[in-house]
Amino acid sequence: MILLDQPYVSNFLKETIAKYNFPVLDTGNVTEHGELSLLNPEEIIEKFRTNPNSRLYTNSENSINWVIKHLGFTKLPEYINVFKNKVEFRKLIQNIYPDFFFCEVGLSDLDTIKLENLPMPFIIKPSVGFLSLGVHKVLNNNDWSRVKQLIKDEFTDAKSLFPLEVVNASSFLIEEIIEGEEFAFDAYFDEKGEATVLGISKHLFASETDVSDRVYYTSKDILKTHLPQFTEFVKELGKQAGLKNFPVHVEVRLNKNGRLIPIEVNPMRFGGWCTTADLTYMATKINSYQYFLCNLKPKWEKVVEQMDDEIYSLTILDNSTGIPSEEISSFKYEALLEKFVKPLELRKIDYKIYSIFGMLFTKTPKNQFSEIEEILISDLKEFVNEN
The missing domain is CATH 3.30.1490.20 (ATP-grasp fold, A domain)
Incomplete structure (x- = not known):
C-alpha cells in the first residue's frame, strides 16, 4: 500500500501504482480526479488489522501524522520515531559507535x-x-x-x-563531524527482518562547508564497490531496531579508513521527492517501489553486469543565487539543459514556495564528468531572470 502526499509525486511512481495496481491513499490531494484508483482510510486500516505483515510506503514524510493517528496499533509509529528523531537514532546505535x-x-x-x-x-x-x-x-x-x-x-x-x-x-x-565520502542508499526489511539494499548514490559537495543536497550520482562502479559493506550495515541496523516490512533511506559516510558511520536514516520512504528510487530505475531498471511492495530482491551481480559504464545523476536546483525567490521572474530551463550531454528528465518546482527551481536527472559519459562538477559549484545566477 502507498500513501501519497505533498510536495511531489513523480510520474514514474504514479505509473508504477497503475501498472501493478498497488492500493493507494491520497493524504495530500496530490492526484487528479480519476487519475488513480484510491482507497479510503478505513480500507488501509482494516488491511493492517487483518494482516500484520502488510507493507506501507509513502513518498513524503508529510504522511507521518496520518500513520501515527490511524495505525497506532502497528509497529510503524515506533519505527518512525526512532529514525525521524535523530537523537533517538544516535541512542539506538550508541553501542555500535560508543566513541561518537x-x-x-x-x-x-x-x-x-x-x-x-x-x-x-x-x-x-x-x-x-x-x-x-x-x-x-x-x-x-x-x-x-x-x-x-x-x-x-x-x-x-x-x-x-x-x-x-x-x-x-x-x-x-x-x-x-563525520569526515569522508558521503553516500545515500535505499533499503527495506522483509517480514523476517532480513535487509535488502535497493540502490546507492554518492553525494557530492562543492566545498568543506557545503551541506546542500545539490548533486547525487550512481554508477556501476559505485554499486559494485559499496553493496557488500552497505548491506552488512543495514542488516545490523535492522537487528538493533527490530525492523520488519519497512522501507528506509539511509545516509552514511566512509572515513579515510573505510569505516562506515551513519548520518541518519529516514523512515517509511526512499529518497524524498521521488528522487533516489527513480534514479535507481534509470540506472539499473530496478523499480524500488515494486521491489519493496512485492518483496523482491535484486540479483545484484547480474544487474551490475548488465549496466552501462555511464554516470546517472540527480541535480537538485536549490536557489543558491543569493536573490530572494520572490524577486526572480523566471528560470531559464532550456539554457540549463544545454549544459548537459543527455538530460533524462526535468522536474520543474515552484521555487517561490520551496526555493527549489527543479530537479534534473542526467546521463553522463565518464569522460564528461566535468558537466556534473560545474553544476555542483554553480550559484545558478546565469539561469535566472530578475523582476
Missing part, C-alpha cells in the same frame, strides 16, 4: 551553550528535520554566532511549509 559524540539541546538553549564542552568543528541539525533545513557545520567559535542566526531565520520560514512532524524546531542534535 552527540548531545541534544533546545532551541532556547542555543544562546547559552558552552562551546568548550563541544568538539570543534561540529554539526548542528534539528532532531526532526527535512531537506537540510537547519543543518549547519560550525567551524570555530566566531562561526557560531552566524549559524545561530541562520537557524532562527530558517525555522521562521519552515514552519509555514511543513508539518511539525517533519520540521520540529524545539530540539537540536549537536554531533561531531
Whole structure:
C-alpha cells in the first residue's frame, strides 16, 4: 500500500501504482480526479488489522501524522520515531559507535551553550528535520554566532511549509563531524527482518562547508564497490531496531579508513521527492517501489553486469543565487539543459514556495564528468531572470 502526499509525486511512481495496481491513499490531494484508483482510510486500516505483515510506503514524510493517528496499533509509529528523531537514532546505535559524540539541546538553549564542552568543528541539525533545513557545520567559535542566526531565520520560514512532524524546531542534535565520502542508499526489511539494499548514490559537495543536497550520482562502479559493506550495515541496523516490512533511506559516510558511520536514516520512504528510487530505475531498471511492495530482491551481480559504464545523476536546483525567490521572474530551463550531454528528465518546482527551481536527472559519459562538477559549484545566477 502507498500513501501519497505533498510536495511531489513523480510520474514514474504514479505509473508504477497503475501498472501493478498497488492500493493507494491520497493524504495530500496530490492526484487528479480519476487519475488513480484510491482507497479510503478505513480500507488501509482494516488491511493492517487483518494482516500484520502488510507493507506501507509513502513518498513524503508529510504522511507521518496520518500513520501515527490511524495505525497506532502497528509497529510503524515506533519505527518512525526512532529514525525521524535523530537523537533517538544516535541512542539506538550508541553501542555500535560508543566513541561518537552527540548531545541534544533546545532551541532556547542555543544562546547559552558552552562551546568548550563541544568538539570543534561540529554539526548542528534539528532532531526532526527535512531537506537540510537547519543543518549547519560550525567551524570555530566566531562561526557560531552566524549559524545561530541562520537557524532562527530558517525555522521562521519552515514552519509555514511543513508539518511539525517533519520540521520540529524545539530540539537540536549537536554531533561531531563525520569526515569522508558521503553516500545515500535505499533499503527495506522483509517480514523476517532480513535487509535488502535497493540502490546507492554518492553525494557530492562543492566545498568543506557545503551541506546542500545539490548533486547525487550512481554508477556501476559505485554499486559494485559499496553493496557488500552497505548491506552488512543495514542488516545490523535492522537487528538493533527490530525492523520488519519497512522501507528506509539511509545516509552514511566512509572515513579515510573505510569505516562506515551513519548520518541518519529516514523512515517509511526512499529518497524524498521521488528522487533516489527513480534514479535507481534509470540506472539499473530496478523499480524500488515494486521491489519493496512485492518483496523482491535484486540479483545484484547480474544487474551490475548488465549496466552501462555511464554516470546517472540527480541535480537538485536549490536557489543558491543569493536573490530572494520572490524577486526572480523566471528560470531559464532550456539554457540549463544545454549544459548537459543527455538530460533524462526535468522536474520543474515552484521555487517561490520551496526555493527549489527543479530537479534534473542526467546521463553522463565518464569522460564528461566535468558537466556534473560545474553544476555542483554553480550559484545558478546565469539561469535566472530578475523582476
